Amino acid sequence: EAGVTQFPSHSVIEKGQTVTLRCDPISGHDNLYWYRRVMGKEIKFLLHFVKESKQDESGMPNNRFLAERTGGTYSTLKVQPAELEDSGVYFCASSPLKGGGTDTQYFGPGTRLTVL
Amino acid sequence: GEDVEQSLFLSVREGDSSVINCTYTDSSSTYLYWYKQEPGAGLQLLTYIFSNMDMKQDQRLTVLLNKKDKHLSLRIADTQTGDSAIYFCAETHTGRRALTFGSGTRLQVQP
Numbered sequence: 001e002a003g004v005t006q007f008p009s010h011s012v013i014e015k016g017q018t019v020t021l022r023c024d025p026i027s028g029h030d031n032l033y034w035y036r037r038v039m040g041k042e043i044k045f046l047l048h049f050v051k052e053s054k055q056d057e058s059g060m061p062n063n064r065f066l067a068e069r070t071g072g073t074y075s076t077l078k079v080q081p082a083e084l085e086d087s088g089v090y091f092c093a094s095s096p097l098k099g100g101g102t103d104t105q106y107f108g109p110g111t112r113l114t115v116l
Numbered sequence: 117g118e119d120v121e122q123s124l125f126l127s128v129r130e131g132d133s134s135v136i137n138c139t140y141t142d143s144s145s146t147y148l149y150w151y152k153q154e155p156g157a158g159l160q161l162l163t164y165i166f167s168n169m170d171m172k173q174d175q176r177l178t179v180l181l182n183k184k185d186k187h188l189s190l191r192i193a194d195t196q197t198g199d200s201a202i203y204f205c206a207e208t209h210t211g212r213r214a215l216t217f218g219s220g221t222r223l224q225v226q227p
Contacts (some may be wrong), residue, residue, distance in 0.1 A: 004158065031213065042120070043204065045214035056214060091158065095213075104214050105149075107159035112222075 002026070004108035006092050012114045018080040021111045025074070025094030031055075032075050033095075033105060034067060046090075049075060065068035082115045089113070122205055122218035128188060129226050134192040134223045138205030147182060148208040149215065150190045153202045160204075162190070191222075200225045 013019050023034045034046040037063045045063070047057040048101050051072035060067070064083070069075040079086055093105040119141040130133045140148070146167050151159040163171045165188075172179045177189040192199055194209045200223050206215040 033214065035215070035217075039217070042219040043206075043215075043217040045216070048213055056212065059214065093159075097213075103147075104161055104164075105209065105215065106161075109156065109158040 001016040003108050004016075004092055004094050006090075006111050008077045008111060010107065010112045010114075012063075012116065013082055014116050015084055016081045019082055019113060021036065021079075021090050021092075021113070023075045023077070023094075023108060024090030025092070028095035028107055029096050029106075030072070031095040031097060031103070032069060033093040034075070034077055035059075035091045035093065036088050037083070037091070037110075043091065048079070049081075082113075084115050087113055087115045120205055120207060120216055120218040122129065122203075122221045125221065125222050125224070127224045127226060128195050130195060130197055132195055134190075134195045134199070134225075135224055136190045136192075136203050136205075136223065137219075138187055138188040138190075138218055139175075140188065140205070140216075142206050142207060142209055142216070143186070144209040146209045147207065147208040148179075148188050149208075151204040151206060153204065153220070155201075159204065195223075195225050197225045198227060199225075200221060 007022045020026045032049040037043045045059040048055045049069045066078045089110040092108045095105045097103040121135040149164040150162045176193045205218040
């Protein structure tokens with residue numbers, strides 16, 4: 001079974017440009033999460049999709065970030081326009097959980113974004 | 117608010133035991149997790165513990181939870197060079213699936 005995949009693995013852009021990150025979750029996983037780790041600090045939650053719906057977007061930093069999950073499969077995270085403080089590693093995770101109990105989230109390798 | 121804290125670095129010799137500590141502030145935490153990140157890889161779930169437990173053992177890993185002090189630890193017995201990685205403590209609580217992570221502890225295992 002393929003794991004969570006993310007594309008690209010690295011992206012270097014200039015301030016003011018636009019970048020789109022993609023995440024392909026494990027097949028059949030309804031839950032998809034975006035997190036990011038900035039400058040070696042803690043990993044912070046951005047948002048959570050259940051299928052194509054945004055369940056929790058409380059971690060999105062501002063309106064320069066737009067996440068979509070059309071069709072409930074892969075997801076994209078667009079940063080427009082990118083700022084220097086957006087540099088970091090963006091992780092995607094997916095999980096199958098539909099009800100209560102522990103929610104094992106499977107993480108992708110991350111996309112390292114550098115904004116110059 | 118939620119806060120999870122860890123020490124940044126731990127160095128041990130191969131064959132020794134490693135103990136990585138974590139403290140959290142949210143008393144409504146339901147599940148507490150340990151994730152491992154090797155260089156260039158994603159986060160791998162190592163183990164988790166439910167908040168009504170105080171210990172969980174899984175092969176070389178032992179998780180201890182002191183709910184009163186909001187303290188979580190991960191003990192790795194017979195630490196190997198392959199255990200060198202960053203270890204993240206994380207928690208979730210009822211009604212929220214998002215993980216709250218600590219800043220990670222880098223474990224260096226010296227031969």
